Amino acid sequence: MNLIFNNMLISARFSWFSGKAQSNEIVKRINILKSILLFKEIDEKVLRKIVENLEPCEIKKDQVLFNKGDRDYALYLVVSGRVKAHIDNHVFAVFGPNQYFGEYSLLDSSARSTSVTALEDTRLLKLNQEQFYGFLYRYPRVARALLLGLVWRLRDYNILEAELTAKNIEINRQKEELEVQRKELEQLNQMKDKFFAIIAHDLRNPFSTVLSITELLAKEFSNFDQQNLQMFIEQLYKYSNKTFNLLENLLQWSMMQTMRLEPKPQMANIGSIIHDTIDLLKGTAQQKGISLYWDNPVEHIGFFDVNMITTVVRNLISNALKFTKAGGEVVIKVTPQGDTYRINVSDTGVGIAPDVMDKLFRIDSNPTTPGTNDESGTGLGLILCKEFVEKNGGTIGVTSQVGVGSTFYFTIPRYERRT
Numbered sequence: 334m335n336l337i338f339n340n341m342l343i344s345a346r347f348s349w350f351s352g353k354a355q356s357n358e359i360v361k362r363i364n365i366l367k368s369i370l371l372f373k374e375i376d377e378k379v380l381r382k383i384v385e386n387l388e389p390c391e392i393k394k395d396q397v398l399f400n401k402g403d404r405d406y407a408l409y410l411v412v413s414g415r416v417k418a419h420i421d422n423h424v425f426a427v428f429g430p431n432q433y434f435g436e437y438s439l440l441d442s443s444a445r446s447t448s449v450t451a452l453e454d455t456r457l458l459k460l461n462q463e464q465f466y467g468f469l470y471r472y473p474r475v476a477r478a479l480l481l482g483l484v485w486r487l488r489d490y491n492i493l494e495a496e497l498t499a500k501n502i503e504i505n506r507q508k509e510e511l512e513v514q515r516k517e518l519e520q521l522n523q524m525k526d527k528f529f530a531i532i533a534h535d536l537r538n539p540f541s542t543v544l545s546i547t548e549l550l551a552k553e554f555s556n557f558d559q560q561n562l563q564m565f566i567e568q569l570y571k572y573s574n575k576t577f578n579l580l581e582n583l584l585q586w587s588m589m590q591t592m593r594l595e596p597k598p599q600m601a602n603i604g605s606i607i608h609d610t611i612d613l614l615k616g617t618a619q620q621k622g623i624s625l626y627w628d629n630p631v632e633h634i635g636f637f638d639v640n641m642i643t644t645v646v647r648n649l650i651s652n653a654l655k656f657t658k659a660g661g662e663v664v665i666k667v668t669p670q671g672d673t674y675r676i677n678v679s680d681t682g683v684g685i686a687p688d689v690m691d692k693l694f695r696i697d698s699n700p701t702t703p704g705t706n707d708e709s710g711t712g713l714g715l716i717l718c719k720e721f722v723e724k725n726g727g728t729i730g731v732t733s734q735v736g737v738g739s740t741f742y743f744t745i746p747r748y749e750r751r752t
Contacts, residue, residue, distance in 0.1 A: 359384050361431065362458065365410055369436050379472050387458035392416075398449040398457075405445055406438045406462035414455025418447045427452065439465045542572050583713070596638035596724045603633045603642065603674060603745065607665050610646045614654060622659035625650070628666040635674050637745045641721035645729075648714040649678040649741045656739070657682035673727065673744040684735035693731060694719040718743070 362384045366372040372380060387410065392398055399405040401420055410433050418426045418434060425447055428434050434449070439462055546565050550557075557565070607627055618625035646665075653663040661681040668675045685693070694715050722729040722743045733739035 362387070362410060365431055365433055369408075369433060379468070383460065383468060384458075386464060387460055388464075390457050390459050392451045392455050392457070394451050394453050396451050398451070399445050400448045401446065402444045404442075405435075406442055408436045408439055408460045408465075409434055409449075410458040410460075412456040412458060415452040416449050416455055416457075417452055418449050420447055438462065540576065543569060543576070546572075596641055596721075598636050598638050598725060598746075598749070600634055600636055600749070601639050603635050603637070603667060603676065604631060606639070606643050606646050607667070607676075610643070610650055611665070613647070614650055617651075617654055618663065621654065621657070623654055623657050624662040625654065626662075626664060628664050633667045633669070633674055635745045635747050636749045637725045637727075638721075641725060642745060645718045645721050645743060646676070646678075648718050649743075652714065652741070653678050653680035653682065653739070656680065661738075669747065670744070672747050674747055675742055675744050677740050677742045679738065679740040681738040684737050685731065685733040685739055686735055690731060690733060694729065 359381060363377060363380045366375075366380050366383065372383075389412075398409070398416060411428050411430055413430055415427055415429045416434075417424050418428070426434070438445070439460070442462070546569055550562075550565055554562075604627075608630065611625055611627060615625055650663065650665065657663055657680045663678065663680045666677045666679070668677070719729050722745070726746050727744040729741070729743040731739060731741045
């Protein structure tokens with residue numbers, strides 16, 4: 334009697350454990366379905382019925398479940414084992430226990446886009462399209478829940494699209510920044526080439542001349558008369574002065590490129606700068622037989638960095654003298670224009686061809702032309718002028734006619750511009 338009772342108790346316990354294990358599996362599979370957007374809004378009771386009607390199937394290692402192009406309209410849940418979704422040798426995804434694949438095939442009757450093959454012995458649960466449509470027919474609320482799930486999916490797609498749009502905007506912004514940086518690097522490289530060209534040619538030549546003259550004087554000083562000594566001293570002064578001016582331009586330019594030379598604007602008289610520059614360069618003008626004068630010599634108070642604008646005025650007047658023949662003239666004129674002054678430096682020199690004018694003020698193709706007395710230059714002066722004028726809130730430009738002359742002009746603020 335006791336034996337019969339014990340057997341019944343063991344059987345009851347086994348059934349209870351078996352039922353509990355089965356219930357746990359069902360809950361697990363329900364949760365898998367819930368994780369699929371198609372089933373997200375479907376009632377749990379209906380999901381239980383779907384799970385209870387899933388069709389078990391098994392495939393051995395390396396066995397193909399379906400091939401790309403097959404008309405296999407089913408959702409699969411992986412119970413155990415692993416499968417791969419692939420096309421030939423390219424693997425797109427691997428699915429293991431408690432994962433699923435093929436949910437779109439319940440609604441879309443298109444052929445399979447990949448093949449699925451077992452990586453090891455695998456047990457699956459299958460919900461085919463026909464069964465799914467049967468549930469939709471028997472439980473109309475499933476269709477409503479399915480529609481709601483699709484609405485949620487559409488909403489998620491819209492959110493994703495907005496995020497992708499934002500990312501694309503950010504990527505385009507970064508591309509634009511990279512393009513700006515590329516152009517800056519290109520310009521820096523051109524500046525480097527220009528800098529080395531100046532050092533290699535325009536600094537080397539005058540230094541070589543000075544060294545040759547000083548060497549000759551050191552060795553043969555006692556053999557030269559007063560006239561020859563005077564000539565050598567004048568040559569030394571000429572080349573030393575030219576080299577000093579070039580070094581000064583190079584220093585200012587390099588400081589500008591490294592952001593160590595920032596404008597310090599103040600209320601100042603542009604007339605004083607013009608007057609002092611004419612005084613400085615009138616000897617050069619007299620040597621070449623050029624008339625150098627200021628058309629309207631009165632005070633013009635503006636707001637600018639005195640050192641930078643002094644460099645601009647000196648460079649423009651020096652260039653005008655350089656390209657004007659004997660008997661010509663160089664005229665400076667200041668004209669108030671609204672809240673700026675326009676400063677013109679006009680000459681009756683050789684003029685500039687249109688194709689050359691297009692290259693002025695550019696570091697990448699700035700031309701250098703010998704003056705009327707074969708004066709040499711680097712082309713750096715005009716580039717420096719452009720940067721200094723723009724740093725002071727002005728603009729610079731040129732008008733010219735070959736054989737008639739040129740006018741270089743720039744503007745400076747008349748007043749402090751408050752923001």
